[in-house]
Amino acid sequence: MKKILTTPIKDEDLESLTAGDVVYLTGTLITCRDVAHRRLIEQGRDLPVDLKGGAIFHAGPIVRQKDDGEYEMVSIGPTTSMRMEKFEKDFIKQTGVKLIVGKGGMGAETQEGCVENKAVHAIFPGGCAVLAATKVEKIEGAEWKDLGMPETLWINKVKEFGPLIISIDTKGRNLIEENKKVFNEKKKPILERINQQIGFIK
Amino acid sequence: MNREQAVADLTNVMSKFTAYIGKRLPTDVTQKLGDLREKEVNFLAKEVYESMRQNQEAADKLDRPSCQDTGVIQYFLTAGANFPLLGELEEILQEATAGATREGPLRHNAVETFVEKNTGTNTGSKIPWLDWDIVPGDDSVTIDVYMAGGGCTLPGKATVLMPGQGYEGVAEFVFDVITSRGVNACPPLLVGVGVSTSAETAARLSKKAILRPVDSRHPNDNAALMEQLLTDGLNELGLGPQGLTGNNSVMGVNIESSARHPSTIGVAVSTGCWAHRRGRIRINADMSYEVISHQGFKL
Numbered sequence: 001m002k003k004i005l006t007t008p009i010k011d012e013d014l015e016s017l018t019a020g021d022v023v024y025l026t027g028t029l030i031t032c033r034d035v036a037h038r039r040l041i042e043q044g045r046d047l048p049v050d051l052k053g054g055a056i057f058h059a060g061p062i063v064r065q066k067d068d069g070e071y072e073m074v075s076i077g078p079t080t081s082m083r084m085e086k087f088e089k090d091f092i093k094q095t096g097v098k099l100i101v102g103k104g105g106m107g108a109e110t111q112e113g114c115v116e117n118k119a120v121h122a123i124f125p126g127g128c129a130v131l132a133a134t135k136v137e138k139i140e141g142a143e144w145k146d147l148g149m150p151e152t153l154w155i156n157k158v159k160e161f162g163p164l165i166i167s168i169d170t171k172g173r174n175l176i177e178e179n180k181k182v183f184n185e186k187k188k189p190i191l192e193r194i195n196q197q198i199g200f201i202k
Numbered sequence: 203m204n205r206e207q208a209v210a211d212l213t214n215v216m217s218k219f220t221a222y223i224g225k226r227l228p229t230d231v232t233q234k235l236g237d238l239r240e241k242e243v244n245f246l247a248k249e250v251y252e253s254m255r256q257n258q259e260a261a262d263k264l265d266r267p268s269c270q271d272t273g274v275i276q277y278f279l280t281a282g283a284n285f286p287l288l289g290e291l292e293e294i295l296q297e298a299t300a301g302a303t304r305e306g307p308l309r310h311n312a313v314e315t316f317v318e319k320n321t322g323t324n325t326g327s328k329i330p331w332l333d334w335d336i337v338p339g340d341d342s343v344t345i346d347v348y349m350a351g352g353g354c355t356l357p358g359k360a361t362v363l364m365p366g367q368g369y370e371g372v373a374e375f376v377f378d379v380i381t382s383r384g385v386n387a388c389p390p391l392l393v394g395v396g397v398s399t400s401a402e403t404a405a406r407l408s409k410k411a412i413l414r415p416v417d418s419r420h421p422n423d424n425a426a427l428m429e430q431l432l433t434d435g436l437n438e439l440g441l442g443p444q445g446l447t448g449n450n451s452v453m454g455v456n457i458e459s460s461a462r463h464p465s466t467i468g469v470a471v472s473t474g475c476w477a478h479r480r481g482r483i484r485i486n487a488d489m490s491y492e493v494i495s496h497q498g499f500k501l
Contacts, residue, residue: 022246022249060270062267062309064307074266074270074307075309077269079353080353103386104386104444104445105385123444125250125254125257125444126269126444128254128257129257129261129268129271130260130264130267130268131256131257131260134264148322176385176445176446179385179441179447180381183441190377190435190439191377195370197427197431198368198372198373198427199368200368201365
């Protein structure tokens with residue numbers, strides 16, 4: 001059975017989740033990436049949206065404005081979450097955001113922020129932007145449009161948005177960091193073997 | 203056909219082709235992803251491969267860019283010196299990029315440096331990026347279109363090794379780039395390696411390497427061996443799709459090379475993500491054309 005999170009998300013919704021679990025989201029999902037993070041944390045500007053119990057998506061979509069002025073989500077996939085690492089711990093603390101969706105893992109500071117404030121980071125499969133767009137029922141608003149199409153805060157009504165693979169849980173596990181350790185351990189013996197066969201300079 | 207009409211026609215074809223490659227993957231990439239999906243046994247990896255399959259199906263059906271990051275547009279031209287519109291190609295491709303941006307639609311991905319403003323057209327100073335090889339005596343042009351997305355561009359790295367570090371140093375460099383930064387670049391990746399004389403020559407060749415078909419091989423036996431060893435070795439790491447672990451890491455490793463200074467080994471890595479959006483089209487002197495990368499292409 002599909003595990004579905006609904007906004008507003010409560011602490012207890014997240015406590016049982018473990019890195020590697022697959023969940024889906026129904027409710028409001030707001031795009032929020034580089035400059036929006038910088039404006040809140042570095043410049044101290046108020047975010048134009050309330051994220052308490054909310055969900056953000058590290059994403060810069062392609063949006064089309066229809067003739068009646070309504071926005072249509074054309075293509076929306078995740079962007080590299082690690083770019084927001086510098087800001088995310090403070091961002092979680094200040095906004096009360098509960099679910100951060102993006103691509104790839106995030107670092108130790110975000111991990112701390114997730115444990116301290118009961119939040120999670122989840123991976124939506126990168127590049128699957130049309131699949132994601134088909135899960136957006138409606139664009140309910142757009143804030144900070146001065147940032148241009150990719151960086152605008154697009155407020156999306158989503159239904160069973162996913163798969164979302166939990167990469168950082170509330171208990172301090174960090175899936176991608178764990179995986180990276182394994183990759184790095186495997187690397188040395190593989191290279192030793194390869195290097196025995198490529199001594200082309202004689 | 204008069205010159206003005208020929209320019210308009212070619213601009214139209216290139217505009218449509220540029221938009222098209224953002225929606226449908228080239229035939230070799232689709233086949234390779236199918237192979238990797240079938241071999242996969244891990245739960246999360248299978249889940250991701252299934253999302254990828256559904257996504258490409260939806261993109262085709264809804265006629266939309268399959269990934270929202272339609273990249274910075276780059277054109278790699280292998281141009282006959284006698285191609286009738288050689289002098290007009292730069293302007294044609296700028297117009298084609300702007301046209302594809304409107305019609306695709308493509309995301310606005312050209313930020314003018316230092317001014318730090320998005321131009322909103324995907325054109326800007328030296329963008330779309332053009333790379334030229336001129337072929338004497340030929341009157342056609344073959345154009346590789348590449349959408350350089352942010353995620354798969356970020357791992358890019360070039361350096362110059364000392365000869366004492368040898369090809370072993372090259373292999374280590376490739377592994378370091380892929381394990382540290384490739385994980386976030388949407389694996390399974392197509393890895394391009396340039397082995398050359400300096401940083402910029404190696405970097406250019408590493409990008410040319412990922413324009414080659416996925417299963418193609420370097421003509422030199424040692425280089426081809428190294429392609430195979432790196433492919434197998436990286437797959438043994440088992441990054442899996444999105445770095446979630448799996449049976450494979452890469453679609454392949456392609457090496458391009460040049461001669462080098464005896465005191466240097468220039469090496470560079472460029473990566474293509476699983477959604478490796480590139481297309482190859484040949485335009486003849488009479489403006490008829492043939493799409494080489496995508497079977498069943500229709501304008």
